[in-house]
Amino acid sequence: MDFIKELNGGFSVIENLKVSGARESKYGVAIIYSPNSTASAVFTSNKVVAAPVKYTKNMLKNGIVSAVFVNSGNANCFTGKQGFKDCEALAKLVSNELKIPEDEIAISSTGVIGREMPMGIISEVALESLSKLGNGPENSLAAAKAIMTTDTFPKECAIEVTLTTGEVVKIAGITKGSGMIAPNMGTMLSFIVTDAKIPANEINKALKKASDISFNMIVVDGDESTNDTCLMMANGASDVEVVKDAKLDSNFQEALNYVCIDLAKKMARDGEGATKFIEANVCGAKNLEGARLAAKSVISSSLFKSAVFGGDPNWGRIVSAIGYSGCDLNPDIVSIAIGNDLDEVDLVKNGEILAFDNTPQLKRAEKIMQSKNVIVNIDIGLGDGEATAWGCDLTYDYVKINAEYTT
Amino acid sequence: MDFIKELNGGFSVIENLKVSGARESKYGVAIIYSPNSTASAVFTSNKVVAAPVKYTKNMLKNGIVSAVFVNSGNANCFTGKQGFKDCEALAKLVSNELKIPEDEIAISSTGVIGREMPMGIISEVALESLSKLGNGPENSLAAAKAIMTTDTFPKECAIEVTLTTGEVVKIAGITKGSGMIAPNMGTMLSFIVTDAKIPANEINKALKKASDISFNMIVVDGDESTNDTCLMMANGASDVEVVKDAKLDSNFQEALNYVCIDLAKKMARDGEGATKFIEANVCGAKNLEGARLAAKSVISSSLFKSAVFGGDPNWGRIVSAIGYSGCDLNPDIVSIAIGNDLDEVDLVKNGEILAFDNTPQLKRAEKIMQSKNVIVNIDIGLGDGEATAWGCDLTYDYVKINAEYTT
Numbered sequence: 001m002d003f004i005k006e007l008n009g010g011f012s013v014i015e016n017l018k019v020s021g022a023r024e025s026k027y028g029v030a031i032i033y034s035p036n037s038t039a040s041a042v043f044t045s046n047k048v049v050a051a052p053v054k055y056t057k058n059m060l061k062n063g064i065v066s067a068v069f070v071n072s073g074n075a076n077c078f079t080g081k082q083g084f085k086d087c088e089a090l091a092k093l094v095s096n097e098l099k100i101p102e103d104e105i106a107i108s109s110t111g112v113i114g115r116e117m118p119m120g121i122i123s124e125v126a127l128e129s130l131s132k133l134g135n136g137p138e139n140s141l142a143a144a145k146a147i148m149t150t151d152t153f154p155k156e157c158a159i160e161v162t163l164t165t166g167e168v169v170k171i172a173g174i175t176k177g178s179g180m181i182a183p184n185m186g187t188m189l190s191f192i193v194t195d196a197k198i199p200a201n202e203i204n205k206a207l208k209k210a211s212d213i214s215f216n217m218i219v220v221d222g223d224e225s226t227n228d229t230c231l232m233m234a235n236g237a238s239d240v241e242v243v244k245d246a247k248l249d250s251n252f253q254e255a256l257n258y259v260c261i262d263l264a265k266k267m268a269r270d271g272e273g274a275t276k277f278i279e280a281n282v283c284g285a286k287n288l289e290g291a292r293l294a295a296k297s298v299i300s301s302s303l304f305k306s307a308v309f310g311g312d313p314n315w316g317r318i319v320s321a322i323g324y325s326g327c328d329l330n331p332d333i334v335s336i337a338i339g340n341d342l343d344e345v346d347l348v349k350n351g352e353i354l355a356f357d358n359t360p361q362l363k364r365a366e367k368i369m370q371s372k373n374v375i376v377n378i379d380i381g382l383g384d385g386e387a388t389a390w391g392c393d394l395t396y397d398y399v400k401i402n403a404e405y406t407t
Numbered sequence: 408m409d410f411i412k413e414l415n416g417g418f419s420v421i422e423n424l425k426v427s428g429a430r431e432s433k434y435g436v437a438i439i440y441s442p443n444s445t446a447s448a449v450f451t452s453n454k455v456v457a458a459p460v461k462y463t464k465n466m467l468k469n470g471i472v473s474a475v476f477v478n479s480g481n482a483n484c485f486t487g488k489q490g491f492k493d494c495e496a497l498a499k500l501v502s503n504e505l506k507i508p509e510d511e512i513a514i515s516s517t518g519v520i521g522r523e524m525p526m527g528i529i530s531e532v533a534l535e536s537l538s539k540l541g542n543g544p545e546n547s548l549a550a551a552k553a554i555m556t557t558d559t560f561p562k563e564c565a566i567e568v569t570l571t572t573g574e575v576v577k578i579a580g581i582t583k584g585s586g587m588i589a590p591n592m593g594t595m596l597s598f599i600v601t602d603a604k605i606p607a608n609e610i611n612k613a614l615k616k617a618s619d620i621s622f623n624m625i626v627v628d629g630d631e632s633t634n635d636t637c638l639m640m641a642n643g644a645s646d647v648e649v650v651k652d653a654k655l656d657s658n659f660q661e662a663l664n665y666v667c668i669d670l671a672k673k674m675a676r677d678g679e680g681a682t683k684f685i686e687a688n689v690c691g692a693k694n695l696e697g698a699r700l701a702a703k704s705v706i707s708s709s710l711f712k713s714a715v716f717g718g719d720p721n722w723g724r725i726v727s728a729i730g731y732s733g734c735d736l737n738p739d740i741v742s743i744a745i746g747n748d749l750d751e752v753d754l755v756k757n758g759e760i761l762a763f764d765n766t767p768q769l770k771r772a773e774k775i776m777q778s779k780n781v782i783v784n785i786d787i788g789l790g791d792g793e794a795t796a797w798g799c800d801l802t803y804d805y806v807k808i809n810a811e812y813t814t
Binding site: 045046047048049077078080112114115225302303306307309310311312316317319320322323324327328331332353356357394395396398399400402403 | 519760764
């Protein structure tokens with residue numbers, strides 16, 4: 001897509017935006033200051049919902065956000081009335097420092113469930129973070145780092161998009177997520193800002209479309225979190241309207257998809273304990289829903305994830321995972337190939353097994369399975385439903401991280 | 408239930424029944440010889456179905472089974488027309504040796520997917536097994552061992568049940584399963600024989616009821632297999648009818664439930680790599696379906712399973728798993744307790760958190776989590792839906808076993 005150009009610097013590419021991050025031991029605070037932005041968000045579908053999710057859902061009703069407060073280390077979930085009061089206190093703190101109305105401040109949290117927020121230390125780190133607001137690449141990176149929990153690297157994305165009109169706008173985002181990542185967004189927090197002008201309700205529609213093919217198509221362990229949030233703001237600094245005649249510029253939607261997919265893939269790559277990244281492409285499903293089910297089922301299969309860790313091109317586990325996914329399937333016409341960035345080999349073609357015992361296909365597949373990126377291409381052969389899902393292998397370290405992570 | 412008495416000896420408690428088992432390296436064969444039994448079975452719901460499943464589904468149409476052939480080491484799945492021919496050849500082999508009609512022989516297989524059956528060695532082991540048929544406890548044990556794959560111990564159950572009429576019948580069974588065990592029966596093969604007289608269609612109804620609360624409520628890794636089979640035979644050796652006036656004796660149904668739950672729990676306990684057994688009891692759900700979803704979701708959560716491995720009473724992960732299960736939930740009234748065979752402690756009571764930081768509840772819970780059996784009791788507080796699910800912890804060894812298991 002030649003109308004999208006990748007940029008460096010994360011949020012620093014957006015004008016009229018300041019960000020910061022600070023951390024003390026496991027508690028991090030990021031601030032995203034983007035005055036008077038139109039905004040909308042998508043949230044977790046878990047029935048247990050953290051206080052900041054309820055709080056932010058409510059404050060977003062007016063469609064305006066001027067700043068976002070994000071903390072890591074405590075999810076402020078299952079914390080009763082106190083949890084909500086703590087959100088209010090944090091909004092007040094940010095409001096006092098930045099001189100913006102309290103009801104224009106979104107709150108987001110990630111970390112342990114069922115412990116009240118340690119407001120002393122969180123407030124301290126918040127004040128430190130607020131004192132460091134700036135618009136350099138280092139500020140964006142500090143924010144991306146402050147929201148990390150078991151993440152092993154900070155995740156940013158920035159692009160420039162040329163609209164169908166020839167006008168240019170930018171989109172940038174940061175995300176955290178690793179472990180507990182599941183369909184419908186397990187613990188992930190993503191924050192996206194664009195300098196385009198776009199009404200809050202149009203942000204909502206575009207964000208839902210983009211989430212469906214990005215955040216909702218990654219799986220680390222099938223657990224879905226109580227705090228998931230993807231919040232998007234548009235500060236209009238470019239002065240470019242992306243909705244004209246009630247229609248969103250199609251290049252803008254593509255660009256937002258690109259940013260969300262990029263952030264989602266970074267999360268899958270950073271799945272807890274992961275050593276390998278897996279992409280499952282399904283085509284030929286009877287319909288879109290079937291393709292989505294099949295792709296996610298392959299990425300979710302503990303057996304296949306373990307096989308990828310062990311470098312075993314176990315296509316039987318792929319077939320089995322599609323078989324129980326709910327996707328329509330005729331084993332006699334299915335095709336499965338495995339590839340990496342350089343090579344691809346057919347394991348099963350139209351139901352015929354090509355990779356077994358000492359066939360050259362099996363040898364090549366075994367070599368491919370040693371790669372850091374493993375790509376599974378599945379052709380169901382029944383229709384034109386297509387979908388892609390992303391995940392990672394299941395490793396000793398996944399178990400270790402989650403057996404030791406203290407409540 | 409004082410009308411059920413546990414017996415030793417597995418299949419040896421049933422008259423007119425001979426069993427055997429033999430093994431050569433990874434290939435095992437068990438034979439269950441129970442002439443002229445009425446029979447029915449429940450099978451995998453995976454859309455990819457192994458040849459022996461199709462074969463046996465078809466041969467069961469007449470409702471009579473005289474012998475069952477079971478092999479481990481090769482699943483005979485995704486093997487095209489040859490797979491079906493191999494089933495026929497095996498039935499012929501058993502038919503020749505036992506002098507019974509081919510169409511009264513059920514075939515069942517477990518093992519690797521997508522490789523043709525190595526008929527040479529399988530036939531050799533089959534003949535060896537057939538030569539060892541007998542009715543002692545050692546014969547039953549040999550059969551239970553012959554069907555093992557990654558199982559670490561053989562699994563048998565035998566009981567005597569006093570019917571509501573005062574008459575006595577027996578039920579015995581063996582099972583294999585470990586890994587790939589999921590809701591709706593991941594790779595498990597179970598074979599149950601009773602000496603009661605019961606028509607095939609009544610076996611089917613009773614077996615479905617029993618499976619729903621046993622085999623379909625265990626989860627090891629969420630993967631569902633292509634070969635799952637639970638086959639039940641009634642050889643009538645007791646001469647006792649258990650269906651009278653078109654109604655199944657309720658004690659018989661309870662006893663069958665008991666056998667199925669016992670076998671299912673043994674499978675969960677032997678989940679690949681498991682060090683701990685987990686039971687999740689849900690009550691107070693709005694309805695039965697909600698209770699089943701919640702119980703299975705807790706047992707399936709990789710995060711909670713890892714926490715159990717690490718001995719961490721992480722009730723936040725329990726709440727979160729219920730939250731995304733699809734079960735209706737109001738976090739403000741939920742109660743969660745953790746126990747073992749000796750102790751039980753409330754972690755959350757009517758929405759109030761009792762176990763945090765250094766509360767005595769947390770200390771007791773930490774001690775309980777060191778047990779081999781961990782019991783989670785959840786009261787949703789909304790209705791009278793109840794369900795129980797069983798599973799095991801997620802360990803380094805699960806990953807090791809499945810990363811190394813060769814295709």
